[in-house]
Amino acid sequence: MAGNEMDSLRQIFFQECEEQLAELESGLLEIEGGGEDPEIVNAVFRAVHSIKGGAGAFALDELVRFAHVFETVLDEVRKGRLDPAGAVVEVLLRSADVLADLVRVARDGGSVDAERIRTGTEELASLSGTPVATGDLAEEDSVEDLGFTPVAVAFPTFDDIAAELPTEPEPTVFEYTVTFKPHASLYASANEPAVLLRELGRLGEMTVSCDTSSVPALSEIDPEGSYLAWMIELKTTQSEDDVRAVFEFVDGDCDLTITANNGAAPPVEDADFEALLRSIREAPVDVAAAADEPAIAEAVIADVSVTAPEFPVAVPDFAAKPDSAKSESKPDKAEKGDKSASGEAAQQTIRVDLDRVDRLMNLVGELVINQAMLSQRLGEAGLARSAEFATGLDEFEQLTRDIQEGVMAIRAQPVKSVFQRMPRLVREVAAATHKKVRLVTEGEGTEVDKTVIERLADPLTHMIRNAIDHGLEKPEDRIAAGKREEGLVKLSASHRSGRIVIDIADDGAGINRPRVRAIAEEKGLIPANAQLTDDEVDNLIFLPGFSTASTISDISGRGVGMDVVKRSIQALGGRVSITSRPGHGSTFTLSLPLTLAVLYGMVVTVADQTLVVPLTSIIETLKPKPGDIHGFGGEARVIALRNNFIPLVDVGRELGYRNHSTDPGAGVALLVESDGGAQSALLVDGIQGQRQVVIKSLEANYGRVPGIAAATILGDGRVALIVDVDAVVAGSRNGGNPESVLALAG
Amino acid sequence: MSKTILTVDDSRTMREMLLLALEDAGYHVLQAEDGIKGLEVLQDKRADVIITDINMPRLDGFGFIEHVRRDTSHRAVPILVLTTESDAEKKSRARSAGATGWIVKPFHPVKLVDAIRRVSG
DSSP, X not given: OOHXXXXXXXXXXXXXXXXXXXXXXXXXXXXXXXXXXXXXXXXXXXXXXXXXXXXXHTTOHHHHHHHHXXXXXXXHHHTTSSOOOHHHHHHHHHHHHHHHHHXXXXXXXXXXXXXXXXXXXXXXXXXXXXXXXXHHHHHHHHHHHHHHSOSGGGSTHHHHHHHHSOOOSOOOOEEEEEEEEEOHHHHHTTOOHHHHHHHXXXXXXXXXXXXXXXXXXXXXXXXXXXXXXXXXXXXXXXXXHHHHHHTGGGTTSEEEEEEESSSOOOOTTOHHHHHHHHHHHHSOSOHHHHHHOHHHHHHXXXXXXXXXXXXXXXXXXXXXXXXXXXXXXXXXXXXXXXXXXXXXXXXXXXXXXXXXXXXXXXXXXXXXXXXXXXXXXXXXXXXXTSHHHHHHHHHHHHHHXXXXXXXXXXXXXXXXXXXXXXXXXHHHHHHHHTOOEEEEEEOTTOEEEHHHHHHXXXXXXXXXXXXIIIISOOHHHHHHTTOOSSEEEEXXXXXXXXXXXXEEEEOSSOOOHHHXXXXXXXXXXXXXTOOOOHHHHHHGGXXXXXXXXXXXXXXXXXXXXXXXXXXXHHHTTOXXXXXXXXXXXXXXXEEEESOSSEEXXXXXXXXXXXXXXXXXXXXXXXXXXXXXXXXXXXXXXXXXXXXXXXXXXXXXXXXXXXXXXXOGGGSEEEEEEOGGGOEEEEEESEEEEEEEEXXXXXXXXXXXXXXEEEEEEOTTSOEEEEEOHHHHHHHHHTTSOOSOOHHHHO | OOOEEEEEOSOHHHHHXXXXXXXXXXXXXXEESSHHHHHHHHHHOOOSEEEEESSOSSSOHHHHHHHXXXXXXXXXXXXXXXXXXXXXXXXXXXXXXXXXXXXXXXXXXXXXXXXXXXXXX
16 A cells, blocks of 8 residues: 555544544533433444544554443443443543544654553443453454464565565475365355365365265255365465364354374464464554554564474465465556446545635635626626616626535534534533533534634633633532532524624623722723723723733633633634623623625725725724814824714824825714724725625735735725724824835725 | 455445555445445445445444345345454354454455455455
8 A cells, every 4th residue: 555545544544533533522422411312322332443443454552452441331331231320421521532632642643641541441441340451452452363364474564575585494285184064054144165165275286076975856955055065185385274264254154174184284382373473463464554664564574584494384375376465456547437436426425625625715706706897897888777687697696696605615614523622621621620510512513614613713712711710610609609519601603694603601600890890900901990881891801911810720821811812703803792790600702704705894985995894893883073083192083982082093094095184074983893892983084885895815916914904806896905903903003104005005 | 357345334444445455456346334325335236245344323234234135136245244343242143144254453455355355266
């Protein structure tokens, strides 16, 4: 097997492992929740079993050993001998975590704490009631493997070794007499005496005679009966065990005797044989692994050359198998094509390189833009009013939109893949904080773009940590408050008006507002006498530099605060908000776009340029009255809004389209929320409308431009820049207009 | 005309592994991911040898073998059971269901092809 084939197999294996681990965990959680469907237990068993099977092929011994112990316990559960209640399922869940770590280590390198594996193994062993000494296990398995083909001939390295073996001494030839009388059951299992005899003939020279004496008269013949017997004289260099191995599958389905005529059959119980067995046992069974590890292959070679003289059993003959399985010939192209057709017939999914999907996505983006341009041009030419054109255009637009949605759906994945990581996190955090926590998830099937999902994992992890560490009370406090001892964290996802909304809710104490206030004051984040609403106090936790943990706890205090969570959500075009009721808990709500390829934007005019402001950052738009605008030292101005003063940012000036400030009264202000929850008003000249735009990376096509997030192409073919609201607001705070984009905009 | 092997296994890794090993040895390969799919494939295709896993969802290896053996058009097809199960009970169950032979995982390509030859010539 070529190296790249092996690599792709490995990749498939690890992908499958992830799926199996997810299956395992969700199955165990269902069992923990009282699910009694035997199919769940079967699925859980199969998951571990599959991982073990694949791991064996890649010689991942540590993984195989642990999976084996785990599987043994699950088999007990499956057979109804072990009740997966309470403590048992907890052990199983912990074991699933260890297994997951072993898989990851096998994939990414590193090591799993040996102590953890040992404890895990012992815990499992105590469940199955069979003390498992981890060391014995692999050996036991490989002995079994070898029992199947008792002689070493089947191992890959021997192919190559044979040539290097000393040619002398001349192998001893043994003579055997074999009598073979099949039972009817041998035929019933589709075994075929002719095939077995031919197989026997491969071992050496043979003469066969058939005993037909038991064949009855034609009228008496039972078509499924067995009447023939054979006697074979065989001259071979192979041992009696090799001869017997030919009949391995039909053992019990026939009368078989094998007699060594010259009485000099090689002793198979020989100590050297044991040594050889041991050396092979330690070699990887996998051909590619062996090929990748010449060192091991050589070790086997060394062993063989030592034992060969006393052990003339199989080795020389093996080299002489010309048409042995290791044919180098690849099937021709036609055959390959044939196979994939039939292979696919049995599969419901195909895997596609992400690049291809993205390329398609990009092209569809172009198509959407083209369609918009065509509509606009036809409109301008007055053609759109004709009924035929109008219908055609409508259909074209509808089709384009359907294609766009279809392609986006390819990139969409259920949030399940992130949600699934959370139960383990909850267990770990709960254990570290000595709290009892139940995690409930809802809407795992909700789909969202793959990239959004990937970037969601970190913020979600952090928020769940926070919910348990800061949100939930200690068990004794909960009991004192008349709540259940076990805290509840609920993670749910749903689609709401073209966005995905994810709620992280806990039934803890809620935000401790006086404390949050005190900390914010102490850290100078707010003035001492600031008048804040409850909502505003709650939102203080999103400010950079805010951390409520009085001691930096191991769990949440990893130098990452809610401000980072908020920023990473905003980077995805999302928003995060919090609602909290003292004594009843808090809910964090994330709202994210379903895709990163299109954006809903407000198309605005600034100094004769057309810009797009992402709708997600806009809270409201307003027409400032001259009386609301106040100077604020230098050129800075603020706008008075509902008893608040909000900094006014002149977008045209900020982006360098003009050097003087424009008259606020003539423009429109967009109230936006930027980094850290601060509000600002972006002053633009006018609003053209709202629309969905296809995002084109400016960095990929031009370069990074301060204050600009990306670009898009409008229906009339013009390029419009998409404003990076955070950057523009931040730029204005730092004195504004540091770098101009005039050159680009021209 | 190369022989056609039907592989029935719920593990994608194992299916791919079998595919590579068998194609390397010049066989033509059909695939199915569980017993039900396996029976579906056999409805309009024929196989010279069937290799099946035991632990599978929906219809496991034992059930699959029993179905194949009841079907007059496939009852004489050799079936190899591919399994990590090392206990004798599994083997004898497979055999009484009608399995022709078995291959213990992890298998070596050479062993795999040996086993196929041993049941199909």
